Amino acid sequence: MKKIIAMITITVFALTLCSCVKTDNNIENYSDDIKAYEASSFMPGLDKIGKYNDVEYFSKKDEGIFPEYSMQLVVKYDEEEYLKEKENLNSAYTYLESPQKADFDDTVYTIPIEKFSAVGFDFKIAKFEDTVYPKNFGMVGVSDDNFEIVYLWLYAPDLDYICETNENEIKGMNEFIEYHFSLK
Numbered sequence: 546m547k548k549i550i551a552m553i554t555i556t557v558f559a560l561t562l563c564s565c566v567k568t569d570n571n572i573e574n575y576s577d578d579i580k581a582y583e584a585s586s587f588m589p590g591l592d593k594i595g596k597y598n599d600v601e602y603f604s605k606k607d608e609g610i611f612p613e614y615s616m617q618l619v620v621k622y623d624e625e626e627y628l629k630e631k632e633n634l635n636s637a638y639t640y641l642e643s644p645q646k647a648d649f650d651d652t653v654y655t656i657p658i659e660k661f662s663a664v665g666f667d668f669k670i671a672k673f674e675d676t677v678y679p680k681n682f683g684m685v686g687v688s689d690d691n692f693e694i695v696y697l698w699l700y701a702p703d704l705d706y707i708c709e710t711n712e713n714e715i716k717g718m719n720e721f722i723e724y725h726f727s728l729k
Contacts, residue, residue, distance in 0.1 A: 567605070572602045587673070596626050601621075611701075612701070613725070617726050620696075627693070638672070640670060641656060641670040641672050644657050649705075653709050655678035658714040658717075665688050665691065671684060680701055680703075695728065
């Protein structure tokens with residue numbers, strides 16, 4: 546009997562660990578996902594992003610033992626509208642001014658760098674009163690070459706830090722972006 550209970554427990558645990566990661570790129574789900582994944586203070590409504598040429602949405606939902614939800618919105622503009630929307634970003638959010646170390650351990654960064662470049666975008670980390678880095682936060686990236694603005698949101702309640710203080714901060718953020726998002 547003990548063997549059967551042990552096998553059932555192991556099977557349930559293994560299935561939970563191997564739960565599916567769901568991805569979605571249906572823009573019709575965007576508004577619902579904003580609400581579901583506590584991103585309303587950061588992710589803009591589609592009616593608030595100006596006159597765009599195209600918009601691409603992508604979300605990744607990991608419902609495993611350590612759930613994580615990420616959302617990205619890439620907005621493409623013509624040059625004139627892009628410059629206007631880029632200027633609007635200066636007052637749309639408050640941004641971090643310094644890296645953030647973990648309260649529980651000063652040898653790790655919850656946010657290793659406040660500004661960085663990755664995958665063709667120059668990013669800034671947004672700051673909100675209720676933000677707990679890196680468990681839930683947003684960042685904005687701009688691409689002057691492609692006239693694009695990207696909004697990235699992560700909700701990962703079990704994520705404690707991004708990298709250690711003795712590691713390369715830019716490399717840490719690039720790996721973080723690569724793992725949690727789907728930017729090309």
